[in-house]
Amino acid sequence: MTWRRIKCASCGFRVTIESTELADILKTQQRVNCCVENCPGEMRAVGPVIVRPATVRRGATYDFQVNRQKIRRPRPAQYQVDDDDSDDEDGSSRRKRAKVDEDMDYAPSEEYTPAMRFTTVDMETGLRQVAPRGLKIKTTGRLPIKAAVPGEREKSTNAQMNNQPAWSYAQRCGAPNANAFQFDGQGHYEWCHMQGVSLGGYTISANLVAGHYAVNTYMSVIEEYLRGKTAYQIEVIAYCQHDDVADFISYKIHRILDGTLAMELAIDGAMKFFSANDRDRVRDAMKRNNL
Structure with a gap:
């Protein structure tokens, strides 16, 4: 089993998804929508294939984030922190990403690059x-x-x-x-x-x-x-x-x-x-x- 890290081109949010699940979504929907509520962005694969389960466990997963959206509750704005594994992605470092605004009525103007x-x-x-x-x-x-x-x-x-x-x-x-x-x-x-x-x-x-x-x-x-x-x-x-x-x-x-x-x-x-x-x-x- 392998995984891919996917990133929203609009808000920068990153999650990990199983490779076969990613392929299935792209076949049926042609895109992976961002996991952040009301963000219109598209998530795309970044970095090489991940083969170590330990790397997957260190970050958020796509399935968890999707299921989380079913529970509608207010949440504070968060910072997305990259926790790249040196064995799986080049140039690994911890970088603080742009602030993710999760206001229910807000939709970022940018979809993707x-x-x-x-x-x-x-x-x-x-x-x-x-x-x-x-x-x-x-x-x-x-x-x-x-x-x-x-x-x-x-x-x-x-x-x-x-x-x-x-x-x-x-x-x-x-x-x-x-x-x-x-x-x-x-x-x-x-x-x-x-x-x-x-x-x-x-x-x-x-x-x-x-x-x-x-x-x-x-x-x-x-x-x-x-x-x-x-x-x-x-x-x-x-x-x-x-x-x-x-x-x-x-x-x-x-x-x-x-x-x-x-x-x-x-x-x-x-x-x-x-x-x-x-x-x-x-x-x-x-x-x-x-x-």
Whole structure:
């Protein structure tokens, strides 16, 4: 038996989880939600595989924290302390983490860091910049940028889409580059929020579309940049050859003051890569448009 340490990219909370349980959760839900109440963050594996039970016993476990949430009682804010085992993780040290606010009505604005998803290969050249014609359209319409709705991130996207993972549905539809889900893989499709949760979006079927891992990363970078920019509206249009599978996405940003288009980003659904260099390129383009 082996274990993995997982960490919330939003609040920094860490727990240990059995490797097989982690794989099962990712297969069914595509993400591990943070154990801290009302935190919308995603927990991801950090460090090498843990093989010593003694190391597991030294810290909090995922199962314990999940069961603990079933007992709703006020708790003081806590500090998360890393207690890394030198045999299992590099650079072990005791570090005091950021304070975890567990107020029942508070939801941190940040979900995760898109950098955790970047590929080592840059985005392909020659991708489409113009939306294809003749496809079905799924759109958000113009929506204002708002704060994240507490508890919305914790909802299951699969449950909203007939209890089916995006990757298997995309494969059945013959979507391009639709690989089977693999632990730590970057080639599968995911249910993408058209209006990101961090911008006030909801986890409902009308706001979800299947997109490649790289497409979801691209959209996350846009959402991270736009967070808090309430002088703008977004309009996301998915062009679908098959229902709810994005073949192409047009991400429009409008100025609320005069209703004019500030910027439009073209996202080709056939893309497979999105790197740190691509993040910088997108940010620079948004800055040039005075966003």
